[in-house]
Amino acid sequence: MIRIGPAGIPLSCKERTNIDGIIYTRCLGLSAMEIRFSRAFVSEEEARQIKKAAKKSGIEICVHAPYYINLAGDEKNVKMSVEKIEKSLHLANLMGARIITTHLGFYGGLSKKETMKRIVKNLREIRNRAMKKGKTLIGLETMGKKEVFGSIEEIVEVCKRVRGTVPVLDMAHIHARGNGCLREKEDIQRIFDMVESLNLNHYLIHITGVKYDSSGELYHTPIKKGDFPVIKLMECILENGYDVTIISESPLVEHDAIYAQILLDRAMEMIK
Numbered sequence: 001m002i003r004i005g006p007a008g009i010p011l012s013c014k015e016r017t018n019i020d021g022i023i024y025t026r027c028l029g030l031s032a033m034e035i036r037f038s039r040a041f042v043s044e045e046e047a048r049q050i051k052k053a054a055k056k057s058g059i060e061i062c063v064h065a066p067y068y069i070n071l072a073g074d075e076k077n078v079k080m081s082v083e084k085i086e087k088s089l090h091l092a093n094l095m096g097a098r099i100i101t102t103h104l105g106f107y108g109g110l111s112k113k114e115t116m117k118r119i120v121k122n123l124r125e126i127r128n129r130a131m132k133k134g135k136t137l138i139g140l141e142t143m144g145k146k147e148v149f150g151s152i153e154e155i156v157e158v159c160k161r162v163r164g165t166v167p168v169l170d171m172a173h174i175h176a177r178g179n180g181c182l183r184e185k186e187d188i189q190r191i192f193d194m195v196e197s198l199n200l201n202h203y204l205i206h207i208t209g210v211k212y213d214s215s216g217e218l219y220h221t222p223i224k225k226g227d228f229p230v231i232k233l234m235e236c237i238l239e240n241g242y243d244v245t246i247i248s249e250s251p252l253v254e255h256d257a258i259y260a261q262i263l264l265d266r267a268m269e270m271i272k
Contacts, residue, residue, distance in 0.1 A: 002237060003060050003245045004261050005032030007206075010254035018042065019053045026057040030257055034062040034247045035095065037088055047094035054096065060245055062204060063092040063136075065102040071122040072105035072115045072149060078122055081105070085126055085138070093134030098245075099204050101139040101168045104149050104158070115149050120161045127164040138165045139204055144173035144217025151177060152194055159198055167195050169205045172220070172249070175228045176212035185232040192236065202243045207233065207260060208250040222252045223259055230260060234267035 009021030010028065018035055025033045035042070035050065042050070054061045065088035069081040085102055092100045104123075107115050127138060140158055143150030152174055155167045174191060175182040182188055192203075209226025211218040223230055237244055250256035 001243055002264060003032040004257055004264065005030045005034070005059065005245075005247060006254045006257040007034040007064070007247050007249045008036050008253060011252075012254060018046065018050055022050065022053045022057050022059050022061075025254070026059055028254055028258060030254070030261065031058065032060040032062060032245050032247060034064055034101075035097075036064045037066050037084075037091075038064065041087060042091060044091070044094055047091045051094065051096040061092075061095050061097045062245060062247055063088055063095065063097045063100040065100055067103060069103045070105040072108065072110060072118040078118075082122060082126055086130065089126075089130050089134065089136055089138070092136040097136055098202070099137045099139040099166060099168070101141050101204065101206075103141055103143065106148055112149075112154075116154065116157065119149060120158055123158065123162045123165060127162055131164060138162075139168040140165055141168040141206070142170045142173050142177075144170070144176040144210065144212065146177060146216040152191060156195055156198065159195075166200060166204070167198070169195070169203060170207075170249075171205060171233060172208045172210040172226065172228050173206070173217055176210045176217035179212065179214060179216075180227060182228060184229075185236050188229075188233050188236045189240075192240065192242070202245070205233075205244055205246045206249050207246060208248060208256070220249060220251055222250050223248075223256045231263045231267055234260075234264045235271060238264075238267055238271055 013024040066084045070077045088100045104119050140155045159165045209221035209223045248257040
């Protein structure tokens with residue numbers, strides 16, 4: 001199954017609540033929506049209401065933990081980051097979300113090896129506690145800036161070391177970090193091949209346009225303003241029969257989620 005939806009409440013939704021956003025997303029013909037904790041957490045009661053609304057509307061809910069997370073930092077930063085991830089997991093469980101997406105941290109003055117070691121240690125502690133409370137998986141997002149921990153290779157390695165974690169394939173971030181490395185369908189297939197050893201039965205994918213330079217990602221753009229070939233991603237997904245949820249993180253929110261659906265339909269016609 002292929003589900004597509006926006007990151008956050010659609011901009012054209014008059015009522016600015018998550019519940020209204022879910023209902024409106026279904027009215028747009030989309031099938032997924034990301035609840036973002038970038039500014040604030042929802043209450044437990046709202047989380048339960050989100051689950052009901054999503055089930056009634058046939059919308060798959062994804063959750064994004066607060067953006068500032070550093071599991072490789074000092075004791076204060078790690079404590080704060082652990083609390084944010086664990087609260088996100090708790091609320092995601094109440095919502096019936098399959099995955100929460102989180103960032104992992106920064107290299108700072110550490111070596112890549114030491115950064116990996118710290119992140120794995122802290123993630124294992126989070127996962128050990130979380131497994132007793134619910135089934136939501138911890139999704140580790142591939143990151144676009146080279147100064148940030150989260151290359152595709154690093155994410156796969158962490159997933160191998162920490163049970164209950166899965167990669168979140170932010171294709172624009174991978175593209176930007178590799179200085180425009182995803183040009184052809186074969187390039188995109190290589191990313192799926194890199195995670196094959198994890199034996200995933202579902203992929204959570206983020207898409208957007210992206211501007212970048214030699215340091216990696218600069219900022220998100222509308223899909224048409226970037227050079228990541230979304231239609232080739234769609235072809236790759238269809239040809240392999242992957243089960244995916246695609247979240248559009250474009251600044252155009254629902255417009256580009258709908259555009260992604262159009263590109264999926266075009267890809268279906270192309271490979272018939």
